[in-house]
Amino acid sequence: MAVKIGLALGGGGARGLAHIGVLRVLEQEKIPLYQITGCSIGAIIGGLYAYFSNIEKTERFIRDLLASEAVKNLNLETFSSAEHRKPTVHLNAYLNTIKRYFSIFKTLGKTSIYEEELVKDIFSLFPHERIENLPIHFGCIATDLISGREIVLNEGDLRRAIMASSSIPGVFPPVKTDDQLLIDGAATDSIPVQIVRGQGAQYVFAVDVTKCLEDVDALDNGLDIIYRAEDIVGYHLTQERLAGADLIIRPKVRHFSWAAVDRIDEIIKAGEAAAKDALLKIKRIINST
Numbered sequence: 001m002a003v004k005i006g007l008a009l010g011g012g013g014a015r016g017l018a019h020i021g022v023l024r025v026l027e028q029e030k031i032p033l034y035q036i037t038g039c040s041i042g043a044i045i046g047g048l049y050a051y052f053s054n055i056e057k058t059e060r061f062i063r064d065l066l067a068s069e070a071v072k073n074l075n076l077e078t079f080s081s082a083e084h085r086k087p088t089v090h091l092n093a094y095l096n097t098i099k100r101y102f103s104i105f106k107t108l109g110k111t112s113i114y115e116e117e118l119v120k121d122i123f124s125l126f127p128h129e130r131i132e133n134l135p136i137h138f139g140c141i142a143t144d145l146i147s148g149r150e151i152v153l154n155e156g157d158l159r160r161a162i163m164a165s166s167s168i169p170g171v172f173p174p175v176k177t178d179d180q181l182l183i184d185g186a187a188t189d190s191i192p193v194q195i196v197r198g199q200g201a202q203y204v205f206a207v208d209v210t211k212c213l214e215d216v217d218a219l220d221n222g223l224d225i226i227y228r229a230e231d232i233v234g235y236h237l238t239q240e241r242l243a244g245a246d247l248i249i250r251p252k253v254r255h256f257s258w259a260a261v262d263r264i265d266e267i268i269k270a271g272e273a274a275a276k277d278a279l280l281k282i283k284r285i286i287n288s289t
Helices: 013-028 041-052 055-066 087-106 116-123 158-165 193-198 222-242 261-287
Strands: 005-009 035-039 137-144 150-153 181-184 203-207 247-249
Touching: 005 013, 005 041, 005 193, 013 041, 013 055, 013 203, 013 261, 035 041, 035 193, 041 055, 041 137, 041 158, 055 261, 116 158, 137 158, 150 158, 158 181, 193 203, 193 222, 203 261, 247 261
Parallel strands: 005 035, 005 203, 035 137, 203 247
Antiparallel strands: 137 150, 137 181
């Protein structure tokens, strides 16, 4: 009887592009995957891989998506951290900070920074397939704003499920159903270890791409304090969720901004390196049954 390995792919924006590198190594080593459950970017990468069952096709889709006009219109560089830029572009970093705060204040009059039509344009590029028909068992996590509950999306339209799971609150509009208002699953479960276990996996491998919780400089405005408080809550929730994993793979991407899609090559390589470092433990776990 084949070992049932489940993969929990965490959220983290552009840092989650490391999932591509992890999946590439698992595919090359012929590590069988029974179940993939993802949150946010983990839902995007995991859902595409469950659909294609091929990492080259998955990566090509992501690269084409990032190069599309729809994604370019997001102007993600506005939200990318200045820490990755050269000193010669400090002025641009300053201007982007102004744009970023302006974008945030736009949400006072509507539900999100980006319009629903723009977001629909982006996700129209995703496969229109039922989750139940995918060759690999797949699910993703969303959060219902109305009830406050964690929602597991493991049936129905793949495109809509991924859109809901990756709907960053305040940035992308919530996804409406008859009785739910769904946003990014990271609000309740940034790395769905227990969900993967509940879907029948014998062993759960988690990929953690959350950012570091380091000491910060003086917090001198309300928005910075709000963000810092959210970071602290998210960090401790993630550590609690990870406690149930049989193996945790941590690509060295924590220093990247959630919007640093321009660093895709480095981030994917970090995922590959982390997965290769974990291979001995992976094979030991599989061979122990």
